[in-house]
Amino acid sequence: MFKQHVVAQGMVLVQQAEDTANSNSETPFFVIKLVELYDMAYVTNCFANNSLFHKALKEAFKVFCNKIVSGFSSAELLASYCDNILKKGGSEKLSDDAIETLDKVVKLLVYINDRPYLFAEFSRKKLSRRLLFDKSANDDHERLILTKLKQQCGGQFTSKMEGMLIDLTLAKENQNNFQEYLSNNSSPGIDLTVTVLTSGSWPSYKSCDLSLPVEMAKCVQVFNEFYQTKTKHRKLTWIYSLGTCNVNGKFDSKTIELILGTYQAAVLLLFNSSDRLSYSCWKTYMHSVGISGSYCLHE
Structure with a gap:
């Protein structure tokens, strides 16, 4: 009876989550309610922590925790919920309630089939975006969730994921060493920040050959020369799709700073040599340097 009751409660949550998703609500309704339902106080207080009721609770949660909710698995929904808590925009220090919620989310993983794979993969991708695009609120928060996991x-x-955090720490040291190197060697003339990642720790990223504009090519050359002074046994693969560029656009009325992707910046730099470009010239250039139009239009 107890198991049936919990299953019924869980299936109601699944249906309510579907209805909420159809109303275009951005509130993570399912995870919030799932965490509330997970509160095991009634097992502890009402049933004297009896092992049979714990077993029934586990079996019940396995039923609805593995349902697809609005096209998403529970593993992905839980990873997204943690991602929202750990992103910038929240408080600098997690509240006790937030820490307790993260703890419950982690404990819910035991009910999800293939949990070591699905949740870890979703979490690793979201962690990579937080780290690479400076979206993480606090390194201590990241270490906290990893400790719990x-x-x-x-x-x-x-x-x-621990390797990813180590890479970011080493990248900061590496950048300081690069700045010191530039003070004693020729500078590319453009501020450059490079994050060197260990390929085995991070998600796979598509690497495309790109014929860089002279300004960018000089930056890559200088950093490669610096990196060769650190090690001669590793080869750098540049992932241009993860790069960003701050470009000053000098318009008639004023100068505007543009924050662009690498491919977008490569195309706009063509206007350094010409005020106007025909579509055919632009298309020819894109083809010659290996840029797909979708990179510039949708990046």
Whole structure:
């Protein structure tokens, strides 16, 4: 009876989440209600922490925690919920309630089939975006959730994500060394920040050959020369799709700073040599340097 009751409650949440999604609400309704339902106080207080009721609770949660909700698995919804808590825009320090919620989310993983794979993969992709695009609110927050995941699922579960945090720490040191190198060697004339990542820890990113404009090519050359002074046994693969450029656009009325993707900046730099470009010239250039039009239009 107890198991049936919990299953019924869970299926109501699934249906309510579907209805909420259809109303275009951005509130993570399903995860919030799932965490509330997970509160095991009634098992502890009402049933004297009886193991049979814990078993029934686990079996019940497995039923609805593996349902697809509005096209998303529970693993993805839980990863997205954690991502929202850990993103910039929240408080600099997590509240006790937020920490408790993260703890419950981690404990819910035991009910999800293939949890070491689905949740870890979704979380790793979201962590990569927080780290690479400066969206993470606090490194301590990131370490907190990884500690909880490690305790729940083991060290292998978090090893790649821990490696990502280590890479970002080393990247800051590497950037300082690069600035020191530039003070004693020729500068590319453009401020350049490079984040060197260990390929085994991060999600796979598409690498495209790109014939860089002279200004950008000089930056890559100088950094490659610097990196060769650090190690001669590693090869850098440049992932231009992850890069951003701050470009000053000098218009008739004023100068505007544009924040662009690498491909977009490469195209706009053509206007340094010409005020007007025909579509055919633009298309020819795009083809010659290996840029797909979709990179510039949708990046």
